Amino acid sequence: MSSLAERKARLIVHGEAPYNAEPPLARLRAYYRTAADDFYVRSHGDLPEIDADGYRLRLDGAIPTALELSLDDMRSRYAEATVTATMQCAGNRRADMRAVAPVSGDPWDGGAIGTADWTGVRLGDVLREAGIAESADLHVAFESHDLVEGRPYGASIPLAKALAPETLLAFAMNGAPLLPEHGFPLRVVVPGFAGVRSPKWLKRITVQDHPSDNPIQAEDYKLFPSDVTAETADPAQGHTINTMPLNAAICEPARGARLAAGANTIRGYAVSGDRTVVRVDVSGNGGRTWAQAALEHDARARFAWTFWTIDLDLPPGEHELAVRAWDEAGQTQPALPDDTWNYKGYLSAAWHRVRVTVE
Amino acid sequence: MSSLAERKARLIVHGEAPYNAEPPLARLRAYYRTAADDFYVRSHGDLPEIDADGYRLRLDGAIPTALELSLDDMRSRYAEATVTATMQCAGNRRADMRAVAPVSGDPWDGGAIGTADWTGVRLGDVLREAGIAESADLHVAFESHDLVEGRPYGASIPLAKALAPETLLAFAMNGAPLLPEHGFPLRVVVPGFAGVRSPKWLKRITVQDHPSDNPIQAEDYKLFPSDVTAETADPAQGHTINTMPLNAAICEPARGARLAAGANTIRGYAVSGDRTVVRVDVSGNGGRTWAQAALEHDARARFAWTFWTIDLDLPPGEHELAVRAWDEAGQTQPALPDDTWNYKGYLSAAWHRVRVTVE
Incomplete structure (x- = not known):
């Protein structure tokens, strides 16, 4: 495996801490499946270093019994699944909007996107084996090992999407273990949704009757009309960005x-x-x-x-x-x-x- | 029931034969569910007069045994279902495009649309009871009693949409039997799809391995780029209009x-x-x-x-x-x-x- 420094040298780096980078567009177009070291990296906090052997995923909330799963547990209990899916940042192509008027966030060109074969287990298989009740009002909340302003990264998706066959807990990308910057040893992959709903370095899954109250979910990644400013924005009025547009x-x-x-x-x-x-x-x-x-x-x-x-x-x-x-x-x-x-x-x-x- | 002549007087009539008409927009906005006599009418041919007592729907093609169903058969064999759905012509708001450059077809304002409670039986229930094989490559073709240039009106939808719970064989609109111009005694209702895929005065359903070869399906209702003209259009290259846009x-x-x-x-x-x-x-x-x-x-x-x-x-x-x-x-x-x-x-x-x- 190449070093992170070597991989950074291949990308256009927008920020070092958190580390955010995208590939040149021509390289993105070279292969239908984007090489892992050409894949954009969007971090909100530190890059956690996790020991795979000691790794445990906790599953709790509105399920009959809380679970703790090692990577081996996951591989042995659930069928392996591979999904070819595009991952895309909600800020992809932000540079074009910044040319109109100032915007917050990194000036991504069109490279905050990539496509890979993601391999792991279906989140729906894990939730169903844990005895989940299939209620339309439930949300599946994720918490990660990376810290954003001192608090774990967190986000959530509606239960229907969590149970959909395309939604994975992935340990591999294009047939190889995840690179550290892509969420090693385990990340969520929610195809079709903005990348923010596919947390890396996954620590915990909680089934609950409301969306995550983590600021990533509750405040950030909301779409507002053009007359709203940072000063006037009411997060509760913004549209939660899930499915990505054409x-x-x-x-x-x-x-x-x-x-x-x-x-x-x-x-x-x-x-x-x-x-x-x-x-x-x-x-x-x-x-x-x-x-x-x-x-x-x-x-x-x-x-x-x-x-x-x-x-x-x-x-x-x-x-x-x-x-x-x-x-x-x-x-x-x-x-x-x-x-x-x-x-x-x-x-x-x-x-x-x-x-x-x-x- | 009011006469067809009385109902026509309420609408903006674009053509008498075939009969095409839409309501004024203010009336359309008066009620969330559009009154049947305020509902746009899109005909491609004559307005058939059908005797409900003698009416039979034929079901054939890729099913184990062909069926003939009277209206009473349908009501007694399958559960009644009501779906609130918007019906919309693919040509709705064509008048705005005609202001840019000439286009073919009636100059619909924004009134070729309406919403109703449609009541009938689920097409999926009928197909499943008939023993259909659930193959992604099958199409459900419809043929109607109205004649378009001497040939029965016909169209088809992919099997997945035919089996979806929202797709109905409807005999009532807003709680009353269908009006003659809305497909009495039985029509298809394919929510979310262009109205052309919801044939009225339904005569026959055929399950087959290809889309309908009726000109309505195979030639009309295809979306082309702006450089294509009537002279250069190749129907096989056009995009089949099914799901309607925002x-x-x-x-x-x-x-x-x-x-x-x-x-x-x-x-x-x-x-x-x-x-x-x-x-x-x-x-x-x-x-x-x-x-x-x-x-x-x-x-x-x-x-x-x-x-x-x-x-x-x-x-x-x-x-x-x-x-x-x-x-x-x-x-x-x-x-x-x-x-x-x-x-x-x-x-x-x-x-x-x-x-x-x-x-």
Whole structure:
């Protein structure tokens, strides 16, 4: 295994403590499954070092009996499951919103996203074996080993999503044990939901009748209208970000690239939280006209991104490339980051635009 | 029961043969459940007259034995079910797209939509009792008594949606037998899907390994990019319109209204095929600033619209009111009908805009 320092050198680092970094977009587009050392890292606190042998996961709350499970317990008691799923930060593409007006948080480009084969056990199998009552009003709360301002990281998901077959307690990523920065030895993977609901370094699961009261859940990661500011925001009025919206990005060419006149290959990704991407349009002129890209998707991977490719004939001059996706409901993306701007810079999902010079 | 002529007089009639009509938007907003005689009518052919006593529904195809069911058979063999659901034409709000460039089809305003309590039996109950194999590759095709260019109306839906608990064979609307123009004596109701997949005057159900080859399914109701024309369209390349996109409309005040300066109440609907509407923003200045509307939704009615209301303080002058909704995935609507224009005028779901004069 490479060292964390070596892996950091591969990424664009937004912050060291907490450590936040994303890959260059071209490298993100190189493989449908993102290599673990190319995968964005979003931390809210320290990077905990956990001894796998002594590791125990505690399960308590609204279940008949509390449990403590070692990694071996989990492997022996429950069937192993692998899900190909995209993980994405709610702040992905925040840089585009920051260009409109100041926003809080790191200026992620389009790289706070990645797709992997996640292997572990189904959270639903664990909860059902623990005798959970399947009530629509229950929430499954997670607590982690990392500390955020002195308090363990915490978040929760509705029980229905916790019981869904795609939701995992994962110990491996692309067939190898999790890297320390991706949650070793065990993390939650909630496909289709914002990454914040997939805690790393998992310590405890509590079944309860209300969402987590951890500030990560109760205060952060809420979507507000554009007239709300840090001063006026009432977290109780914000929309809890769970399922992620339709989004797309141009990964190649890069912003500011100089291209040769003629056919140029444009490549990128498109993703929709829990829907299928059915079409991707690409424009060579900022959105006045569009052409349809070829799609590459693993049909078995319902919660994974779609790669797209198109050859555009570009004459000499300055060009604004743009991309927009369509989901199976015929919904598409707004044109401008202004249209969805919010002071936290969440869910930046307007047409992705890349200016290039053709010589 | 009022006569069809009386009911037509309540509606804005776009065509007599086939008969197509929608209610004024203010009347649509009067009740959460739309009265049957205020409900839009979308016909593709003649209005069949069917004798309920002699009526038989045929069920055949990939099931062990073909069935013929009278209305009494259905009522006695299967549990009655009622679902509150919105029905919407794929051409709803086409008028806004026609303002950008010519489109085919009737110029529906925002009234090709309505919500009702639909009562009947679950299509899934009928199919399961008939011994259907639950294969993801099966389709459930419908054929109706109305003729479209000499051929019975036909459409199909994927088996998964046919088996979903919300999908009904309905004989009643808001507690009364279906009106002739709404499909008497029996119609399909596929909540969340475009109305075209909910055939009226149902004659036959066929389980098969491919979508219906009826032109309604195979050629019409496909979504194309904006560069495709009637001459260049290849139906096989179009996206089959099933689940409907996020949409919203201002029902009051009407276009061109003259209002008094000060607080004015703005009302409308918002709807998302199979997602929940979590926020509705209203603008008094064409979208430069937005305020959050109050929502009114029946939480048990997962496939029904959300009503919204807001008081806006409007100074004297000309104003462009605008509305946009947000779904639970944090997705919102495009700003301009240009953004999603297609030559058939389907899925017109940009911000709805209403110009008014304040005196």
